[in-house]
Amino acid sequence: MSRTYMDPPVPRLLRCGQAPRAVCPQPTVRPHAGRILVVDDESAIREVIIQLLEDEGYLVEQAANGVEALTKLQLIRPDVIVLDLMMPVMDGWAFAKTCHALDIGEAIPILVTSATPQDGIDTRR
Numbered sequence: 354m355s356r357t358y359m360d361p362p363v364p365r366l367l368r369c370g371q372a373p374r375a376v377c378p379q380p381t382v383r384p385h386a387g388r389i390l391v392v393d394d395e396s397a398i399r400e401v402i403i404q405l406l407e408d409e410g411y412l413v414e415q416a417a418n419g420v421e422a423l424t425k426l427q428l429i430r431p432d433v434i435v436l437d438l439m440m441p442v443m444d445g446w447a448f449a450k451t452c453h454a455l456d457i458g459e460a461i462p463i464l465v466t467s468a469t470p471q472d473g474i475d476t477r478r
Contacts, residue, residue, distance in 0.1 A: 386410040387432040392422040392448065393466070394440040402435060402466075419443025423451060431461060438467040 355434040370401055389411050396417070403413045414429055416422035418440045434452075438445035 384443065386413045387437060389433050390414045390416065390425055390429070390431040391435045392416045392419065392440070393437040394418055394433075394444070395437070395468075398437070402423075403423065406435075419445065419448030419451070420437075422448055426452065434461055434463045435441060436463050436465050438465060 356357070386409060390401050390407055391399055391406070391413055392415075394417050399415055399417070403415060406413050414425055414427050414431065420443045422434070422436075423443075436445045443451075445465065445467075449465075452461070452463070459472065
């Protein structure tokens with residue numbers, strides 16, 4: 354096969370160690386950004402939140418209700434708790450009250466989530 358002046362040259366294949374960094378970037382290892390406990394009874398919602406947080410470098414633990422979350426708090430100390438309010442077994446309100454009554458709960462910030470419209474939430478609790 355003959356080559357014309359229009360054919361681009363075929364690049365030579367290189368191993369990563371030989372290629373310039375722009376061609377073959379080295380993987381970066383990021384230290385984890387913190388530990389988060391995600392508490393939600395809906396597994397699909399929990400998995401989405403976990404994936405988003407893990408993609409940002411967080412170590413994520415999970416629980417399906419307040420009772421499971423209290424058990425997790427005996428084993429780990431998360432930096433933040435992402436908490437659904439409407440759950441069976443022990444809802445978010447009861448968990449937050451119990452968590453703050455314990456010595457471990459006062460220092461952990463809680464980010465509250467809920468699929469319920471704000472009009473349906475009793476904020477007086």
